[in-house]
Amino acid sequence: MSRDRTIPGLTVALAVCAIGGYFIPDWLMNQMMFGFARALAILGLLVLWRTGLVSFGHALYFGLGAYAVALLDINLGISDAFVRLGVAMLVTGGVGTLLGFILRNYRDIFFAMLSLAFSMVLYGILVKTEALGSTDGFTVSPPTFLSAAPEGKYPLFVLICVFGWLAAVLVQGYLRSTLGRLTTAVRDNEIRVEYLGYSVARAIHIKYVMSAVLTGAAGALTAMALGQVDPDSMVNWTASGELVFVTILSGPGSVAAPFIGSLIFELLRTYAFELVPHAWQMIVGGTLLAVIFFLPGGIWSLFARALKADK
Amino acid sequence: METLITIILDGLQYSSYLFIVSVGLTITFGVMKILNVTHASFYTWGAYTAAFFIGQFSEMGWPDAFGFVIILVSAIAVGTVLGYLIERGLLRRMYERDEVLIVLATFGLFLVLEDLILLVFGVNPYFAYQPMALLESVEIGGITRDVYGLTLIGVAALVAVLCWYGLNRTNWGKLLTAVIYDREMSEAMGINVTRVYVVTFIIGAVLGALGGAYIAPTVSVTPGFGVDVIVLSFAVVVIGGMGSIPGALIGSIVVGLMRAVAVHELPEVELFVVFAIMAVVLVFRPEGLFAPAKPRKI
Amino acid sequence: MSGDPILQVIDLQKTFGAVVAAKDINIDVSTGEVIGIIGANGAGKTTFVNMVTGYLKPSSGTIRFEGRDITGKPPRLVTQTGISRSFQVSQVFTSMTVYDNLLTALAITDSRGFNALRPIQRPDLTRRCEETLVRYQIDQYHDSEASTLPQGVRKLLDIAMAMVSKPRILLLDEPTSGVSAEEKFNIMDIIMGALKADQVTVLFIEHDMEIVERYVSRVVAFYQGEVICDKPPEEALIDSRVREFVIGEEYPLEVREAGSHADH
Numbered sequence: 001m002s003r004d005r006t007i008p009g010l011t012v013a014l015a016v017c018a019i020g021g022y023f024i025p026d027w028l029m030n031q032m033m034f035g036f037a038r039a040l041a042i043l044g045l046l047v048l049w050r051t052g053l054v055s056f057g058h059a060l061y062f063g064l065g066a067y068a069v070a071l072l073d074i075n076l077g078i079s080d081a082f083v084r085l086g087v088a089m090l091v092t093g094g095v096g097t098l099l100g101f102i103l104r105n106y107r108d109i110f111f112a113m114l115s116l117a118f119s120m121v122l123y124g125i126l127v128k129t130e131a132l133g134s135t136d137g138f139t140v141s142p143p144t145f146l147s148a149a150p151e152g153k154y155p156l157f158v159l160i161c162v163f164g165w166l167a168a169v170l171v172q173g174y175l176r177s178t179l180g181r182l183t184t185a186v187r188d189n190e191i192r193v194e195y196l197g198y199s200v201a202r203a204i205h206i207k208y209v210m211s212a213v214l215t216g217a218a219g220a221l222t223a224m225a226l227g228q229v230d231p232d233s234m235v236n237w238t239a240s241g242e243l244v245f246v247t248i249l250s251g252p253g254s255v256a257a258p259f260i261g262s263l264i265f266e267l268l269r270t271y272a273f274e275l276v277p278h279a280w281q282m283i284v285g286g287t288l289l290a291v292i293f294f295l296p297g298g299i300w301s302l303f304a305r306a307l308k309a310d311k
Numbered sequence: 312m313e314t315l316i317t318i319i320l321d322g323l324q325y326s327s328y329l330f331i332v333s334v335g336l337t338i339t340f341g342v343m344k345i346l347n348v349t350h351a352s353f354y355t356w357g358a359y360t361a362a363f364f365i366g367q368f369s370e371m372g373w374p375d376a377f378g379f380v381i382i383l384v385s386a387i388a389v390g391t392v393l394g395y396l397i398e399r400g401l402l403r404r405m406y407e408r409d410e411v412l413i414v415l416a417t418f419g420l421f422l423v424l425e426d427l428i429l430l431v432f433g434v435n436p437y438f439a440y441q442p443m444a445l446l447e448s449v450e451i452g453g454i455t456r457d458v459y460g461l462t463l464i465g466v467a468a469l470v471a472v473l474c475w476y477g478l479n480r481t482n483w484g485k486l487l488t489a490v491i492y493d494r495e496m497s498e499a500m501g502i503n504v505t506r507v508y509v510v511t512f513i514i515g516a517v518l519g520a521l522g523g524a525y526i527a528p529t530v531s532v533t534p535g536f537g538v539d540v541i542v543l544s545f546a547v548v549v550i551g552g553m554g555s556i557p558g559a560l561i562g563s564i565v566v567g568l569m570r571a572v573a574v575h576e577l578p579e580v581e582l583f584v585v586f587a588i589m590a591v592v593l594v595f596r597p598e599g600l601f602a603p604a605k606p607r608k609i
Numbered sequence: 610m611s612g613d614p615i616l617q618v619i620d621l622q623k624t625f626g627a628v629v630a631a632k633d634i635n636i637d638v639s640t641g642e643v644i645g646i647i648g649a650n651g652a653g654k655t656t657f658v659n660m661v662t663g664y665l666k667p668s669s670g671t672i673r674f675e676g677r678d679i680t681g682k683p684p685r686l687v688t689q690t691g692i693s694r695s696f697q698v699s700q701v702f703t704s705m706t707v708y709d710n711l712l713t714a715l716a717i718t719d720s721r722g723f724n725a726l727r728p729i730q731r732p733d734l735t736r737r738c739e740e741t742l743v744r745y746q747i748d749q750y751h752d753s754e755a756s757t758l759p760q761g762v763r764k765l766l767d768i769a770m771a772m773v774s775k776p777r778i779l780l781l782d783e784p785t786s787g788v789s790a791e792e793k794f795n796i797m798d799i800i801m802g803a804l805k806a807d808q809v810t811v812l813f814i815e816h817d818m819e820i821v822e823r824y825v826s827r828v829v830a831f832y833q834g835e836v837i838c839d840k841p842p843e844e845a846l847i848d849s850r851v852r853e854f855v856i857g858e859e860y861p862l863e864v865r866e867a868g869s870h871a872d873h
């Protein structure tokens with residue numbers, strides 16, 4: 001077996017991004033922030049996907065994370081990035097734990113549909129409740145960092161990069177552990193797992209909560225990077241669909257894949273809107289079909305091939 | 312009293328609408344085990360086609376009543392063409408693959424078809440009010456209602472009866488029941504499952520297109536108006552039990568009436584209520600209210 | 610062989626609607642026995658194994674293992690108490706290699722507490738994994754994906770995975786079904802050889818009477834959910850009801866065609 005170079009690779013990428021980020025133009029920095037923030041959610045969905053589960057409702061956690069930040073800001077005036085992130089993760093972890101007790105008993109299409117139902121419940125509440133911003137949502141004030149209120153977006157950018165690196169490294173370690181192996185194992189054969197004396201429900205529950213927390217963090221960081229939250233682009237079923245799309249696009253092969261896939265998605269969207277404004281959905285849909293049929297390993301499989309050829 | 316009548320009529324009307332759009336979805340799922348997101352495309356394309364031609368023929372001076380013919384023809388044409396192309400071109404290649412992956416593939420195709428609408432019909436809305444204007448309105452219990460909206464209830468009833476008759480009283484229905492129960496067995500018994508699939512899918516597509524075409528005169532047909540419909544029909548189909556026609560009927564009535572109550576009594580919970588019901592039903596009856604029987608496979 | 614039975618099945622019943630799949634089953638198993646379970650298709654053999662290992666809840670009756678009542682416990686807990694099984698249709702991790710299948714099984718069995726978070730590739734596990742592959746003579750398939758394995762190898766892998774938890778009773782559901790007649794004895798030799806070291810009590814379902822004759826110390830015959838015979842093999846195979854309902858009158862006067870009892 002060849003040595004895994006994921007973690008050194010991620011570390012180099014982090015250094016390059018953090019240093020290079022200081023010199024890049026604002027628009028590019030924004031793109032990278034959105035891309036990498038979303039990648040956290042994709043990382044969570046990747047773990048679920050490896051377990052054979054696809055959620056059509058993870059916008060629930062993305063929205064909860066984002067709205068946690070907005071509500072902290074508006075009601076309590078809390079602007080500290082770490083507190084915001086921590087609260088968002090606690091909230092999504094809590095909700096994920098509760099819903100996990102139910103969802104862990106569902107598979108396939110039923111898992112997807114029940115997730116969808118839960119997320120649409122939140123959407124239904126948000127769009128009709130004035131106190132929660134209704135269809136307009138809220139604006140979010142720029143984050144501060146432990147009482148420092150620096151100019152510009154660079155500090156948040158670095159936070160997103162570092163947090164992304166940390167999450168990727170932790171998930172990588174997780175995937176190599178027994179619990180991590182219980183992804184493929186559960187997908188392949190639940191009966192065998194039970195007969196080895198392990199609870200499939202528990203294995204799924206753990207993964208579900210993990211993905212909820214990661215998606216919550218993604219929502220919180222996106223809210224801070226964007227400076228606003230709204231139900232339609234963050235909580236509606238189309239937002240869940242987008243998360244699933246980026247997951248498929250990235251591919252399940254590596255914890256680095258979500259970052260690459262998500263960034264490419266972000267750049268693609270910007271250029272597509274400029275060049276062919278009425279064909280964005282067609283591009284997304286066409287890409288989705290193409291990946292499903294011709295590139296089951298997603299974009300990552302292209303990278304993996306290139307890296308192999310390098311050696 | 313008047314509110315009650317309004318709620319009931321609104322509810323029935325909305326239920327009928329939901330039934331027409333979701334019965335095709337449930338039939339497709341029941342037979343082919345495909346949760347088809349492009350059902351929303353059939354709906355949208357049906358609506359655009361009907362609205363476009365109603366406008367055209369009206370300008371050419373044809374009588375407004377011809378609009379009903381256009382609605383029916385549009386639904387059949389759109390459903391048959393799109394249904395055939397999608398089944399042969401995409402789904403046929405996917406039957407062996409994971410259910411959820413098929414949902415994603417149809418989601419991809421749905422997105423493509425959404426933008427194709429813009430290329431074909433442009434970005435401006437269409438208004439095909441003629442059939443609706445033709446039927447005017449009546450007074451029921453002191454409330455004025457559009458007759459066109461009420462005919463929706465009749466159309467839904469007709470669709471329900473046709474489905475019931477087709478499944479229970481025709482040879483074709485028996486084939487279908489066999490395929491639904493156990494595909495492999497039916498294949499072994501010499502049923503041409505491929506053909507059953509194509510025909511089923513087209514029937515589902517025509518029903519989806521009919522939903523869009525029939526609703527077109529009552530709304531402005533704008534880009535993206537199939538987006539909400541598909542999740543609502545997911546909710547209906549899941550509540551009733553995926554693949555069950557009586558389930559779709561009950562699901563439509565439950566969702567339609569609850570929504571009507573919510574809209575009039577507590578508008579804040581309108582959307583919430585539909586999906587809360589969906590979640591609660593799934594939690595307590597994981598396969599929906601009418602779970603279709605399954606063969607033993609161990 | 611004395612002392613309390615390791616497994617006690619008392620008045621076990623199971624009905625599926627109108628079908629009675631198990632009726633008044635009473636069996637005591639002593640440590641170290643090798644029991645052959647025979648019966649025609651649909652006699653209730655798999656249902657019996659399913660109930661003992663917790664896959665199905667009995668309609669009534671009691672199952673005791675080492676004196677403890679385990680009736681109705683889920684497979685996970687039954688496995689943890691020391692009972693394992695293999696399957697009529699092998700249950701392996703289809704997308705993994707043979708090595709990864711076994712390593713995963715070892716890791717999951719060894720996942721109490723923080724062990725679940727330790728890397729799966731650790732020396733103690735990988736060494737045990739290699740040893741086991743050799744013991745079951747499937748090491749030449751080390752890197753083959755499980756879905757591509759020949760039937761016999763897949764059965765061996767299934768059994769090797771069942772043995773990872775070091776059970777005290779092992780129930781095998783048709784270990785040689787789908788394996789060619791020439792290979793059957795070879796496979797059984799490998800299985801019995803590998804199990805010997807672990808001193809496990811074995812019950813196995815088998816359609817091939819030559820195998821039953823060769824390996825078991827006791828035969829339990831099922832017919833329509835009932836136990837119609839429970840005797841040593843030399844007596845069981847000449848029992849009139851067994852000959853009528855299970856093995857057919859001609860055995861062993863005529864040599865049966867190879868594979869005629871192969872299952873579906």
Ligand SMILES: Nc1ncnc2c1ncn2[C@@H]1O[C@H](COP(=O)(O)OP(=O)(O)OP(=O)(O)O)[C@@H](O)[C@H]1O
Pocket residue numbers: 607625628629630648649650651652653654655656657697
């Ligand atoms: N889950 C189930 N639902 C309904 N009927 C069942 C179920 N499991 C078993 N049966 C019925 O119980 C009876 C016994 O089945 P079982 O699988 O135990 O037979 P078997 O002796 O293992 O047969 P074979 O040699 O074919 O494996 C059969 O009539 C079968 O159809």
Ligand SMILES: [Mg+2]
Pocket residue numbers: 654655656697782
């Ligand atoms: Mg059996």
